[in-house]
Amino acid sequence: MGAQAARLNLRMQKELKLLLTDPPPSSSFPHLSHHSSFSLSSILAHIEGPEDTVYANGVFKINIQIPERYPFQPPIVTFATPIYHPNIDTGGRICLDILNLPPKQGAWQPSLNISTVLTSILLLLTEPNPDDGLMCEASKEYKYNRQAFDQKARSMTENYARAGATENGSCSQNTESHLKPSTMDAEGPQLSRLEVDESFGKHKKLSPIKSKLSLASTSSNLKRVTDKIAKEAFSDDLLGNQIEGKAPNQQPAEKFNSYQNNGKLHSTSRKLSLESSSRNQKVSVQCKENVLSYQSSPVLKPKEADMGSTECVLLEKDVNHYEQQSHHLHKSGVVKSAGATNKGSEKICMDQSRVNISDDTWPQPLVNPPSQRSLGPLPMPLNTSHCDKQPQKDCVDKTGSGLFSIKHKRLGLASRKQYLGLPTSLQSQEKDNKENMISVSGVLLSSKGSGESLHGKIVNSNSNVYPKKQLGMRRKLPLEPVDKSNCSTDGNIQLNSCDDNLNGNPSKLLRATEESRYIQKPMQENDEKFTGQIKHHSEVLPIPDSAIVQDSEDSDDDKKVTVRPKLSVKRKRLIGKWNAKA
Amino acid sequence: MQNKEELPVNATVEVVTSGKASDVDDWEAIKDNDIMQQQSAILAEEAEKIQYVGDKEPVSSLAAEYQSGSAILLEKIKVLNEQYAALRRTRGDGNCFFRSFMFSYLEHILETQDKVEVDRVKASVEKCRKTLLDLGYTEFTFEDFFGLFIEQLESVLQGNEASISQEELVERCRDQSISDYVVMFFRFVTSGEIKRRSEFFEPFIMGLSNATVEQFCKSSVEPMGEESDHVHITALSDALGVPIRVVYLDRSSCDTGGTSVNHHDFVPTSEGTAGGASEAIKPYITLLYRPGHYDILYCNNVFIVQNKGASFTVLNSLSSS
Numbered sequence: 080m081g082a083q084a085a086r087l088n089l090r091m092q093k094e095l096k097l098l099l100t101d102p103p104p105s106s107s108f109p110h111l112s113h114h115s116s117f118s119l120s121s122i123l124a125h126i127e128g129p130e131d132t133v134y135a136n137g138v139f140k141i142n143i144q145i146p147e148r149y150p151f152q153p154p155i156v157t158f159a160t161p162i163y164h165p166n167i168d169t170g171g172r173i174c175l176d177i178l179n180l181p182p183k184q185g186a187w188q189p190s191l192n193i194s195t196v197l198t199s200i201l202l203l204l205t206e207p208n209p210d211d212g213l214m215c216e217a218s219k220e221y222k223y224n225r226q227a228f229d230q231k232a233r234s235m236t237e238n239y240a241r242a243g244a245t246e247n248g249s250c251s252q253n254t255e256s257h258l259k260p261s262t263m264d265a266e267g268p269q270l271s272r273l274e275v276d277e278s279f280g281k282h283k284k285l286s287p288i289k290s291k292l293s294l295a296s297t298s299s300n301l302k303r304v305t306d307k308i309a310k311e312a313f314s315d316d317l318l319g320n321q322i323e324g325k326a327p328n329q330q331p332a333e334k335f336n337s338y339q340n341n342g343k344l345h346s347t348s349r350k351l352s353l354e355s356s357s358r359n360q361k362v363s364v365q366c367k368e369n370v371l372s373y374q375s376s377p378v379l380k381p382k383e384a385d386m387g388s389t390e391c392v393l394l395e396k397d398v399n400h401y402e403q404q405s406h407h408l409h410k411s412g413v414v415k416s417a418g419a420t421n422k423g424s425e426k427i428c429m430d431q432s433r434v435n436i437s438d439d440t441w442p443q444p445l446v447n448p449p450s451q452r453s454l455g456p457l458p459m460p461l462n463t464s465h466c467d468k469q470p471q472k473d474c475v476d477k478t479g480s481g482l483f484s485i486k487h488k489r490l491g492l493a494s495r496k497q498y499l500g501l502p503t504s505l506q507s508q509e510k511d512n513k514e515n516m517i518s519v520s521g522v523l524l525s526s527k528g529s530g531e532s533l534h535g536k537i538v539n540s541n542s543n544v545y546p547k548k549q550l551g552m553r554r555k556l557p558l559e560p561v562d563k564s565n566c567s568t569d570g571n572i573q574l575n576s577c578d579d580n581l582n583g584n585p586s587k588l589l590r591a592t593e594e595s596r597y598i599q600k601p602m603q604e605n606d607e608k609f610t611g612q613i614k615h616h617s618e619v620l621p622i623p624d625s626a627i628v629q630d631s632e633d634s635d636d637d638k639k640v641t642v643r644p645k646l647s648v649k650r651k652r653l654i655g656k657w658n659a660k661a
Numbered sequence: 662m663q664n665k666e667e668l669p670v671n672a673t674v675e676v677v678t679s680g681k682a683s684d685v686d687d688w689e690a691i692k693d694n695d696i697m698q699q700q701s702a703i704l705a706e707e708a709e710k711i712q713y714v715g716d717k718e719p720v721s722s723l724a725a726e727y728q729s730g731s732a733i734l735l736e737k738i739k740v741l742n743e744q745y746a747a748l749r750r751t752r753g754d755g756n757c758f759f760r761s762f763m764f765s766y767l768e769h770i771l772e773t774q775d776k777v778e779v780d781r782v783k784a785s786v787e788k789c790r791k792t793l794l795d796l797g798y799t800e801f802t803f804e805d806f807f808g809l810f811i812e813q814l815e816s817v818l819q820g821n822e823a824s825i826s827q828e829e830l831v832e833r834c835r836d837q838s839i840s841d842y843v844v845m846f847f848r849f850v851t852s853g854e855i856k857r858r859s860e861f862f863e864p865f866i867m868g869l870s871n872a873t874v875e876q877f878c879k880s881s882v883e884p885m886g887e888e889s890d891h892v893h894i895t896a897l898s899d900a901l902g903v904p905i906r907v908v909y910l911d912r913s914s915c916d917t918g919g920t921s922v923n924h925h926d927f928v929p930t931s932e933g934t935a936g937g938a939s940e941a942i943k944p945y946i947t948l949l950y951r952p953g954h955y956d957i958l959y960c961n962n963v964f965i966v967q968n969k970g971a972s973f974t975v976l977n978s979l980s981s982s
Contacts, residue, residue, distance in 0.1 A: 082838050082839070083837075083838030085840070086805055086809075086842070089805060090805055091802065095799070097799070097801065150802070151841060151845070151885055180884070180885075180886075181880065181885075181886065181887060186880065186884070187801065187884065188883040188884045189806070189845055189883070189885070190799075190801075190802045190849065190852075190883055192719035192799055192801070192802050192805060195799075237744055242850070328819065410757075523669060587748040
């Protein structure tokens with residue numbers, strides 16, 4: 080192999096020499112120099128969109144990876160800049176025959192080289208091949224609705240391939256890439272979902288970061304923000320992060336404070352980030368609700384007893400100290416939401432899933448905004464704040480996309496993650512419609528919540544719905560032993576997964592979401608208007624479950640799975656019931 | 662993560678469920694591309710059961726593969742066993758012709774130490790290089806392959822530092838990083854020859870694949886793993902000026918009734934050969950063709966001596982090896 084590596088190196092030296100002395104038309108290689116001593120296995124190319132095409136005036140970044148067996152194997156070439164093209168997907172993969180080996184309709188041959196590959200790509204930009212399209216929508220449009228295609232492609236180019244835009248790192252560009260499609264309406268939600276989904280399927284394991292970022296971006300998407308606004312969001316996140324410190328003060332909950340202190344004691348960047356997310360989320364959800372939730376958790380969830388007790392046990396171990404607390408935080412948050420608002424649980428789910436991701440990806444140096452570089456935990460709050468804010472702002476969009484989502488069962492990680500946001504939006508929609516008694520009651524509760532015991536409050540101060548809901552939940556538990564056992568299993572899994580720190584959360588969350596759904600059932604009885612929306616829920620919610628499961632995939636494949644089948648069973652049953660009622 | 666050991670129970674849960682997880686995920690993620698990849702992976706796996714270049718074995722060992730097959734084939738194997746001393750299998754990865762040719766030719770040079778032939782071939786290689794340049798190939802895309810072949814050619818000639826033994830030649834031909842490069846060299850040479858004489862090859866190619874010469878070279882000559890046909894063999898033989906005999910082991914039977922194994926000699930056109938006609942007529946490279954595959958055949962010593970007139974000492978060493 081040594082000989083081969085040497086030969087590859089020799090070849091690459093020649094390739095680079097050619098690229099530098101006689102570059103393909105409108106291509107440049109910012110990181111290459113004649114004396115580059117670093118690895119030749121990866122090359123970054125900038126190519127200008129050909130004149131007289133929809134890509135004109137754009138500068139597209141292209142990553143070229145040289146495999147070990149090059150030139151017997153073709154280079155791996157991907158677009159790092161989002162581009163709307165029938166043969167280039169949102170992950171940047173290019174459908175071009177010379178990039179594949181012959182057995183599968185490829186046409187790579189060792190007599191080709193990087194220069195010829197880039198030339199071919201330029202040609203592909205000039206003349207897309209919609210008959211062999213990678214992107215279904217774009218291909219169709221290119222063939223049958225050229226105007227729409229041109230418009231989208233131009234706006235993509237305008238937004239992401241401007242000369243300035245290329246200054247950003249690839250991460251942010253990925254964000255943009257997922258942002259992109261839905262910023263254009265028409266079938267915006269559809270597109271974005273599908274595309275994001277695809278790209279995630281592919282990059283699921285490779286780049287959790289991407290997915291994380293894209294999540295944030297998609298939500299901002301829905302706000303129909305351009306990337307400029309997205310940048311503002313960055314600063315928002317920064318703000319959110321700073322606020323974080325103050326957040327505990329706003330919260331009368333002593334427990335929380337103590338957690339926080341502990342967290343600080345054991346603080347590592349990861350832990351901090353974890354905590355910050357949970358805090359952030361709480362801040363956004365509303366501090367007072369948090370208070371409630373802490374108090375309520377034992378009350379509302381007798382069946383969580385086992386979990387709670389283990390937690391106590393765990394608390395005694397110093398090793399796990401912090402993690403448990405973060406768990407605790409989350410859990411209580413979940414409990415709260417289950418008891419009070421669905422919104423809360425959904426949000427927490429999102430947060431936690433993101434926490435998982437970020438935890439995994441943490442070591443990777445990412446992000447470009449200089450302000451973020453210094454701050455470890457930042458990326459997470461970023462997402463949190465995104466997601467927290469948006470659902471409330473633009474519900475209609477999300478609802479629409481949420482509904483769409485159901486049609487695509489094979490959604491990948493990303494799209495699932497997106498769904499996480501959807502229920503929230505649905506709920507906020509409910510709120511808007513003033514049909515969501517829960518949230519109202521939650522607010523009421525929280526307003527009074529600080530001093531009194533939760534229990535009393537619930538009974539006394541709430542609108543009818545709330546207690547009923549709660550009752551419904553309680554009532555239900557005994558009624559459905561199977562579900563209960565499922566839940567307890569989940570609980571066990573959670574306990575087990577404590578060892579993985581973050582991994583346990585998703586299952587917990589799952590359960591929480593499940594429960595939040597149960598809660599809705601009785602509600603339904605109260606308010607017929609709900610039916611329609613609950614239907615939405617019944618359709619939409621199942622996906623968040625799997626989404627949560629999927630989210631932690633990176634860190635912990637196995638445990639999720641145990642949860643998944645059960646959930647699906649539950650889910651079906653639930654849907655069935657709801658439908659019957661409706 | 663670090664607490665994992667503390668919860669061994671959990672570990673078992675993971676083990677039990679992990680299989681399921683991958684199943685589900687796989688099915689969700691499967692794409693056409695994956696299926697194709699798997700298919701080619703299976704083929705590759707099958708192919709890897711045989712070395713790029715195998716060990717010498719008696720021709721009769723072929724019979725085992727056809728025990729339940731055609732009687733004609735078994736008859737032919739018997740005939741082959743009489744005519745040929747040994748067989749050396751090559752991997753059926755689509756490069757078998759080129760690989761067989763590589764080993765057979767280099768082994769021939771190693772045994773004959775025919776410096777005249779080496780010089781002649783070098784001149785031919787130089788011509789091929791010019792051909793490719795004329796055709797517009799970028800030099801660096803093929804010069805490494807050319808260089809490696811010349812390197813092998815020189816190393817089989819004894820008497821210099823880089824000289825290698827027959828065992829080492831076998832090793833090298835089994836080493837992917839060398840073997841594939843030389844195969845690729847032959848592909849370049851073949852492609853260049855076909856393109857250079859496209860008007861000659863065009864009718865054959867049209868009959869073969871209904872593609873243009875350019876397309877044919879692009880899709881069936883230059884890519885690794887693409888099987889070779891008459892066109893390839895003719896072109897390579899012509900380009901390097903090396904005669905090749907291909908013996909056909911198929912089910913065709915002779916009209917005369919008696920079983921005989923037919924063969925075809927690819928004799929380079931005079932243009933490519935610097936040597937005399939007598940040398941060109943009797944191929945010293947003999948390949949066994951079974952539909953879809955080429956292996957290396959070794960002639961009986963007597964047969965060679967009679968027809969080739971090479972030095973006896975070398976031949977003796979051959980038979981002992």
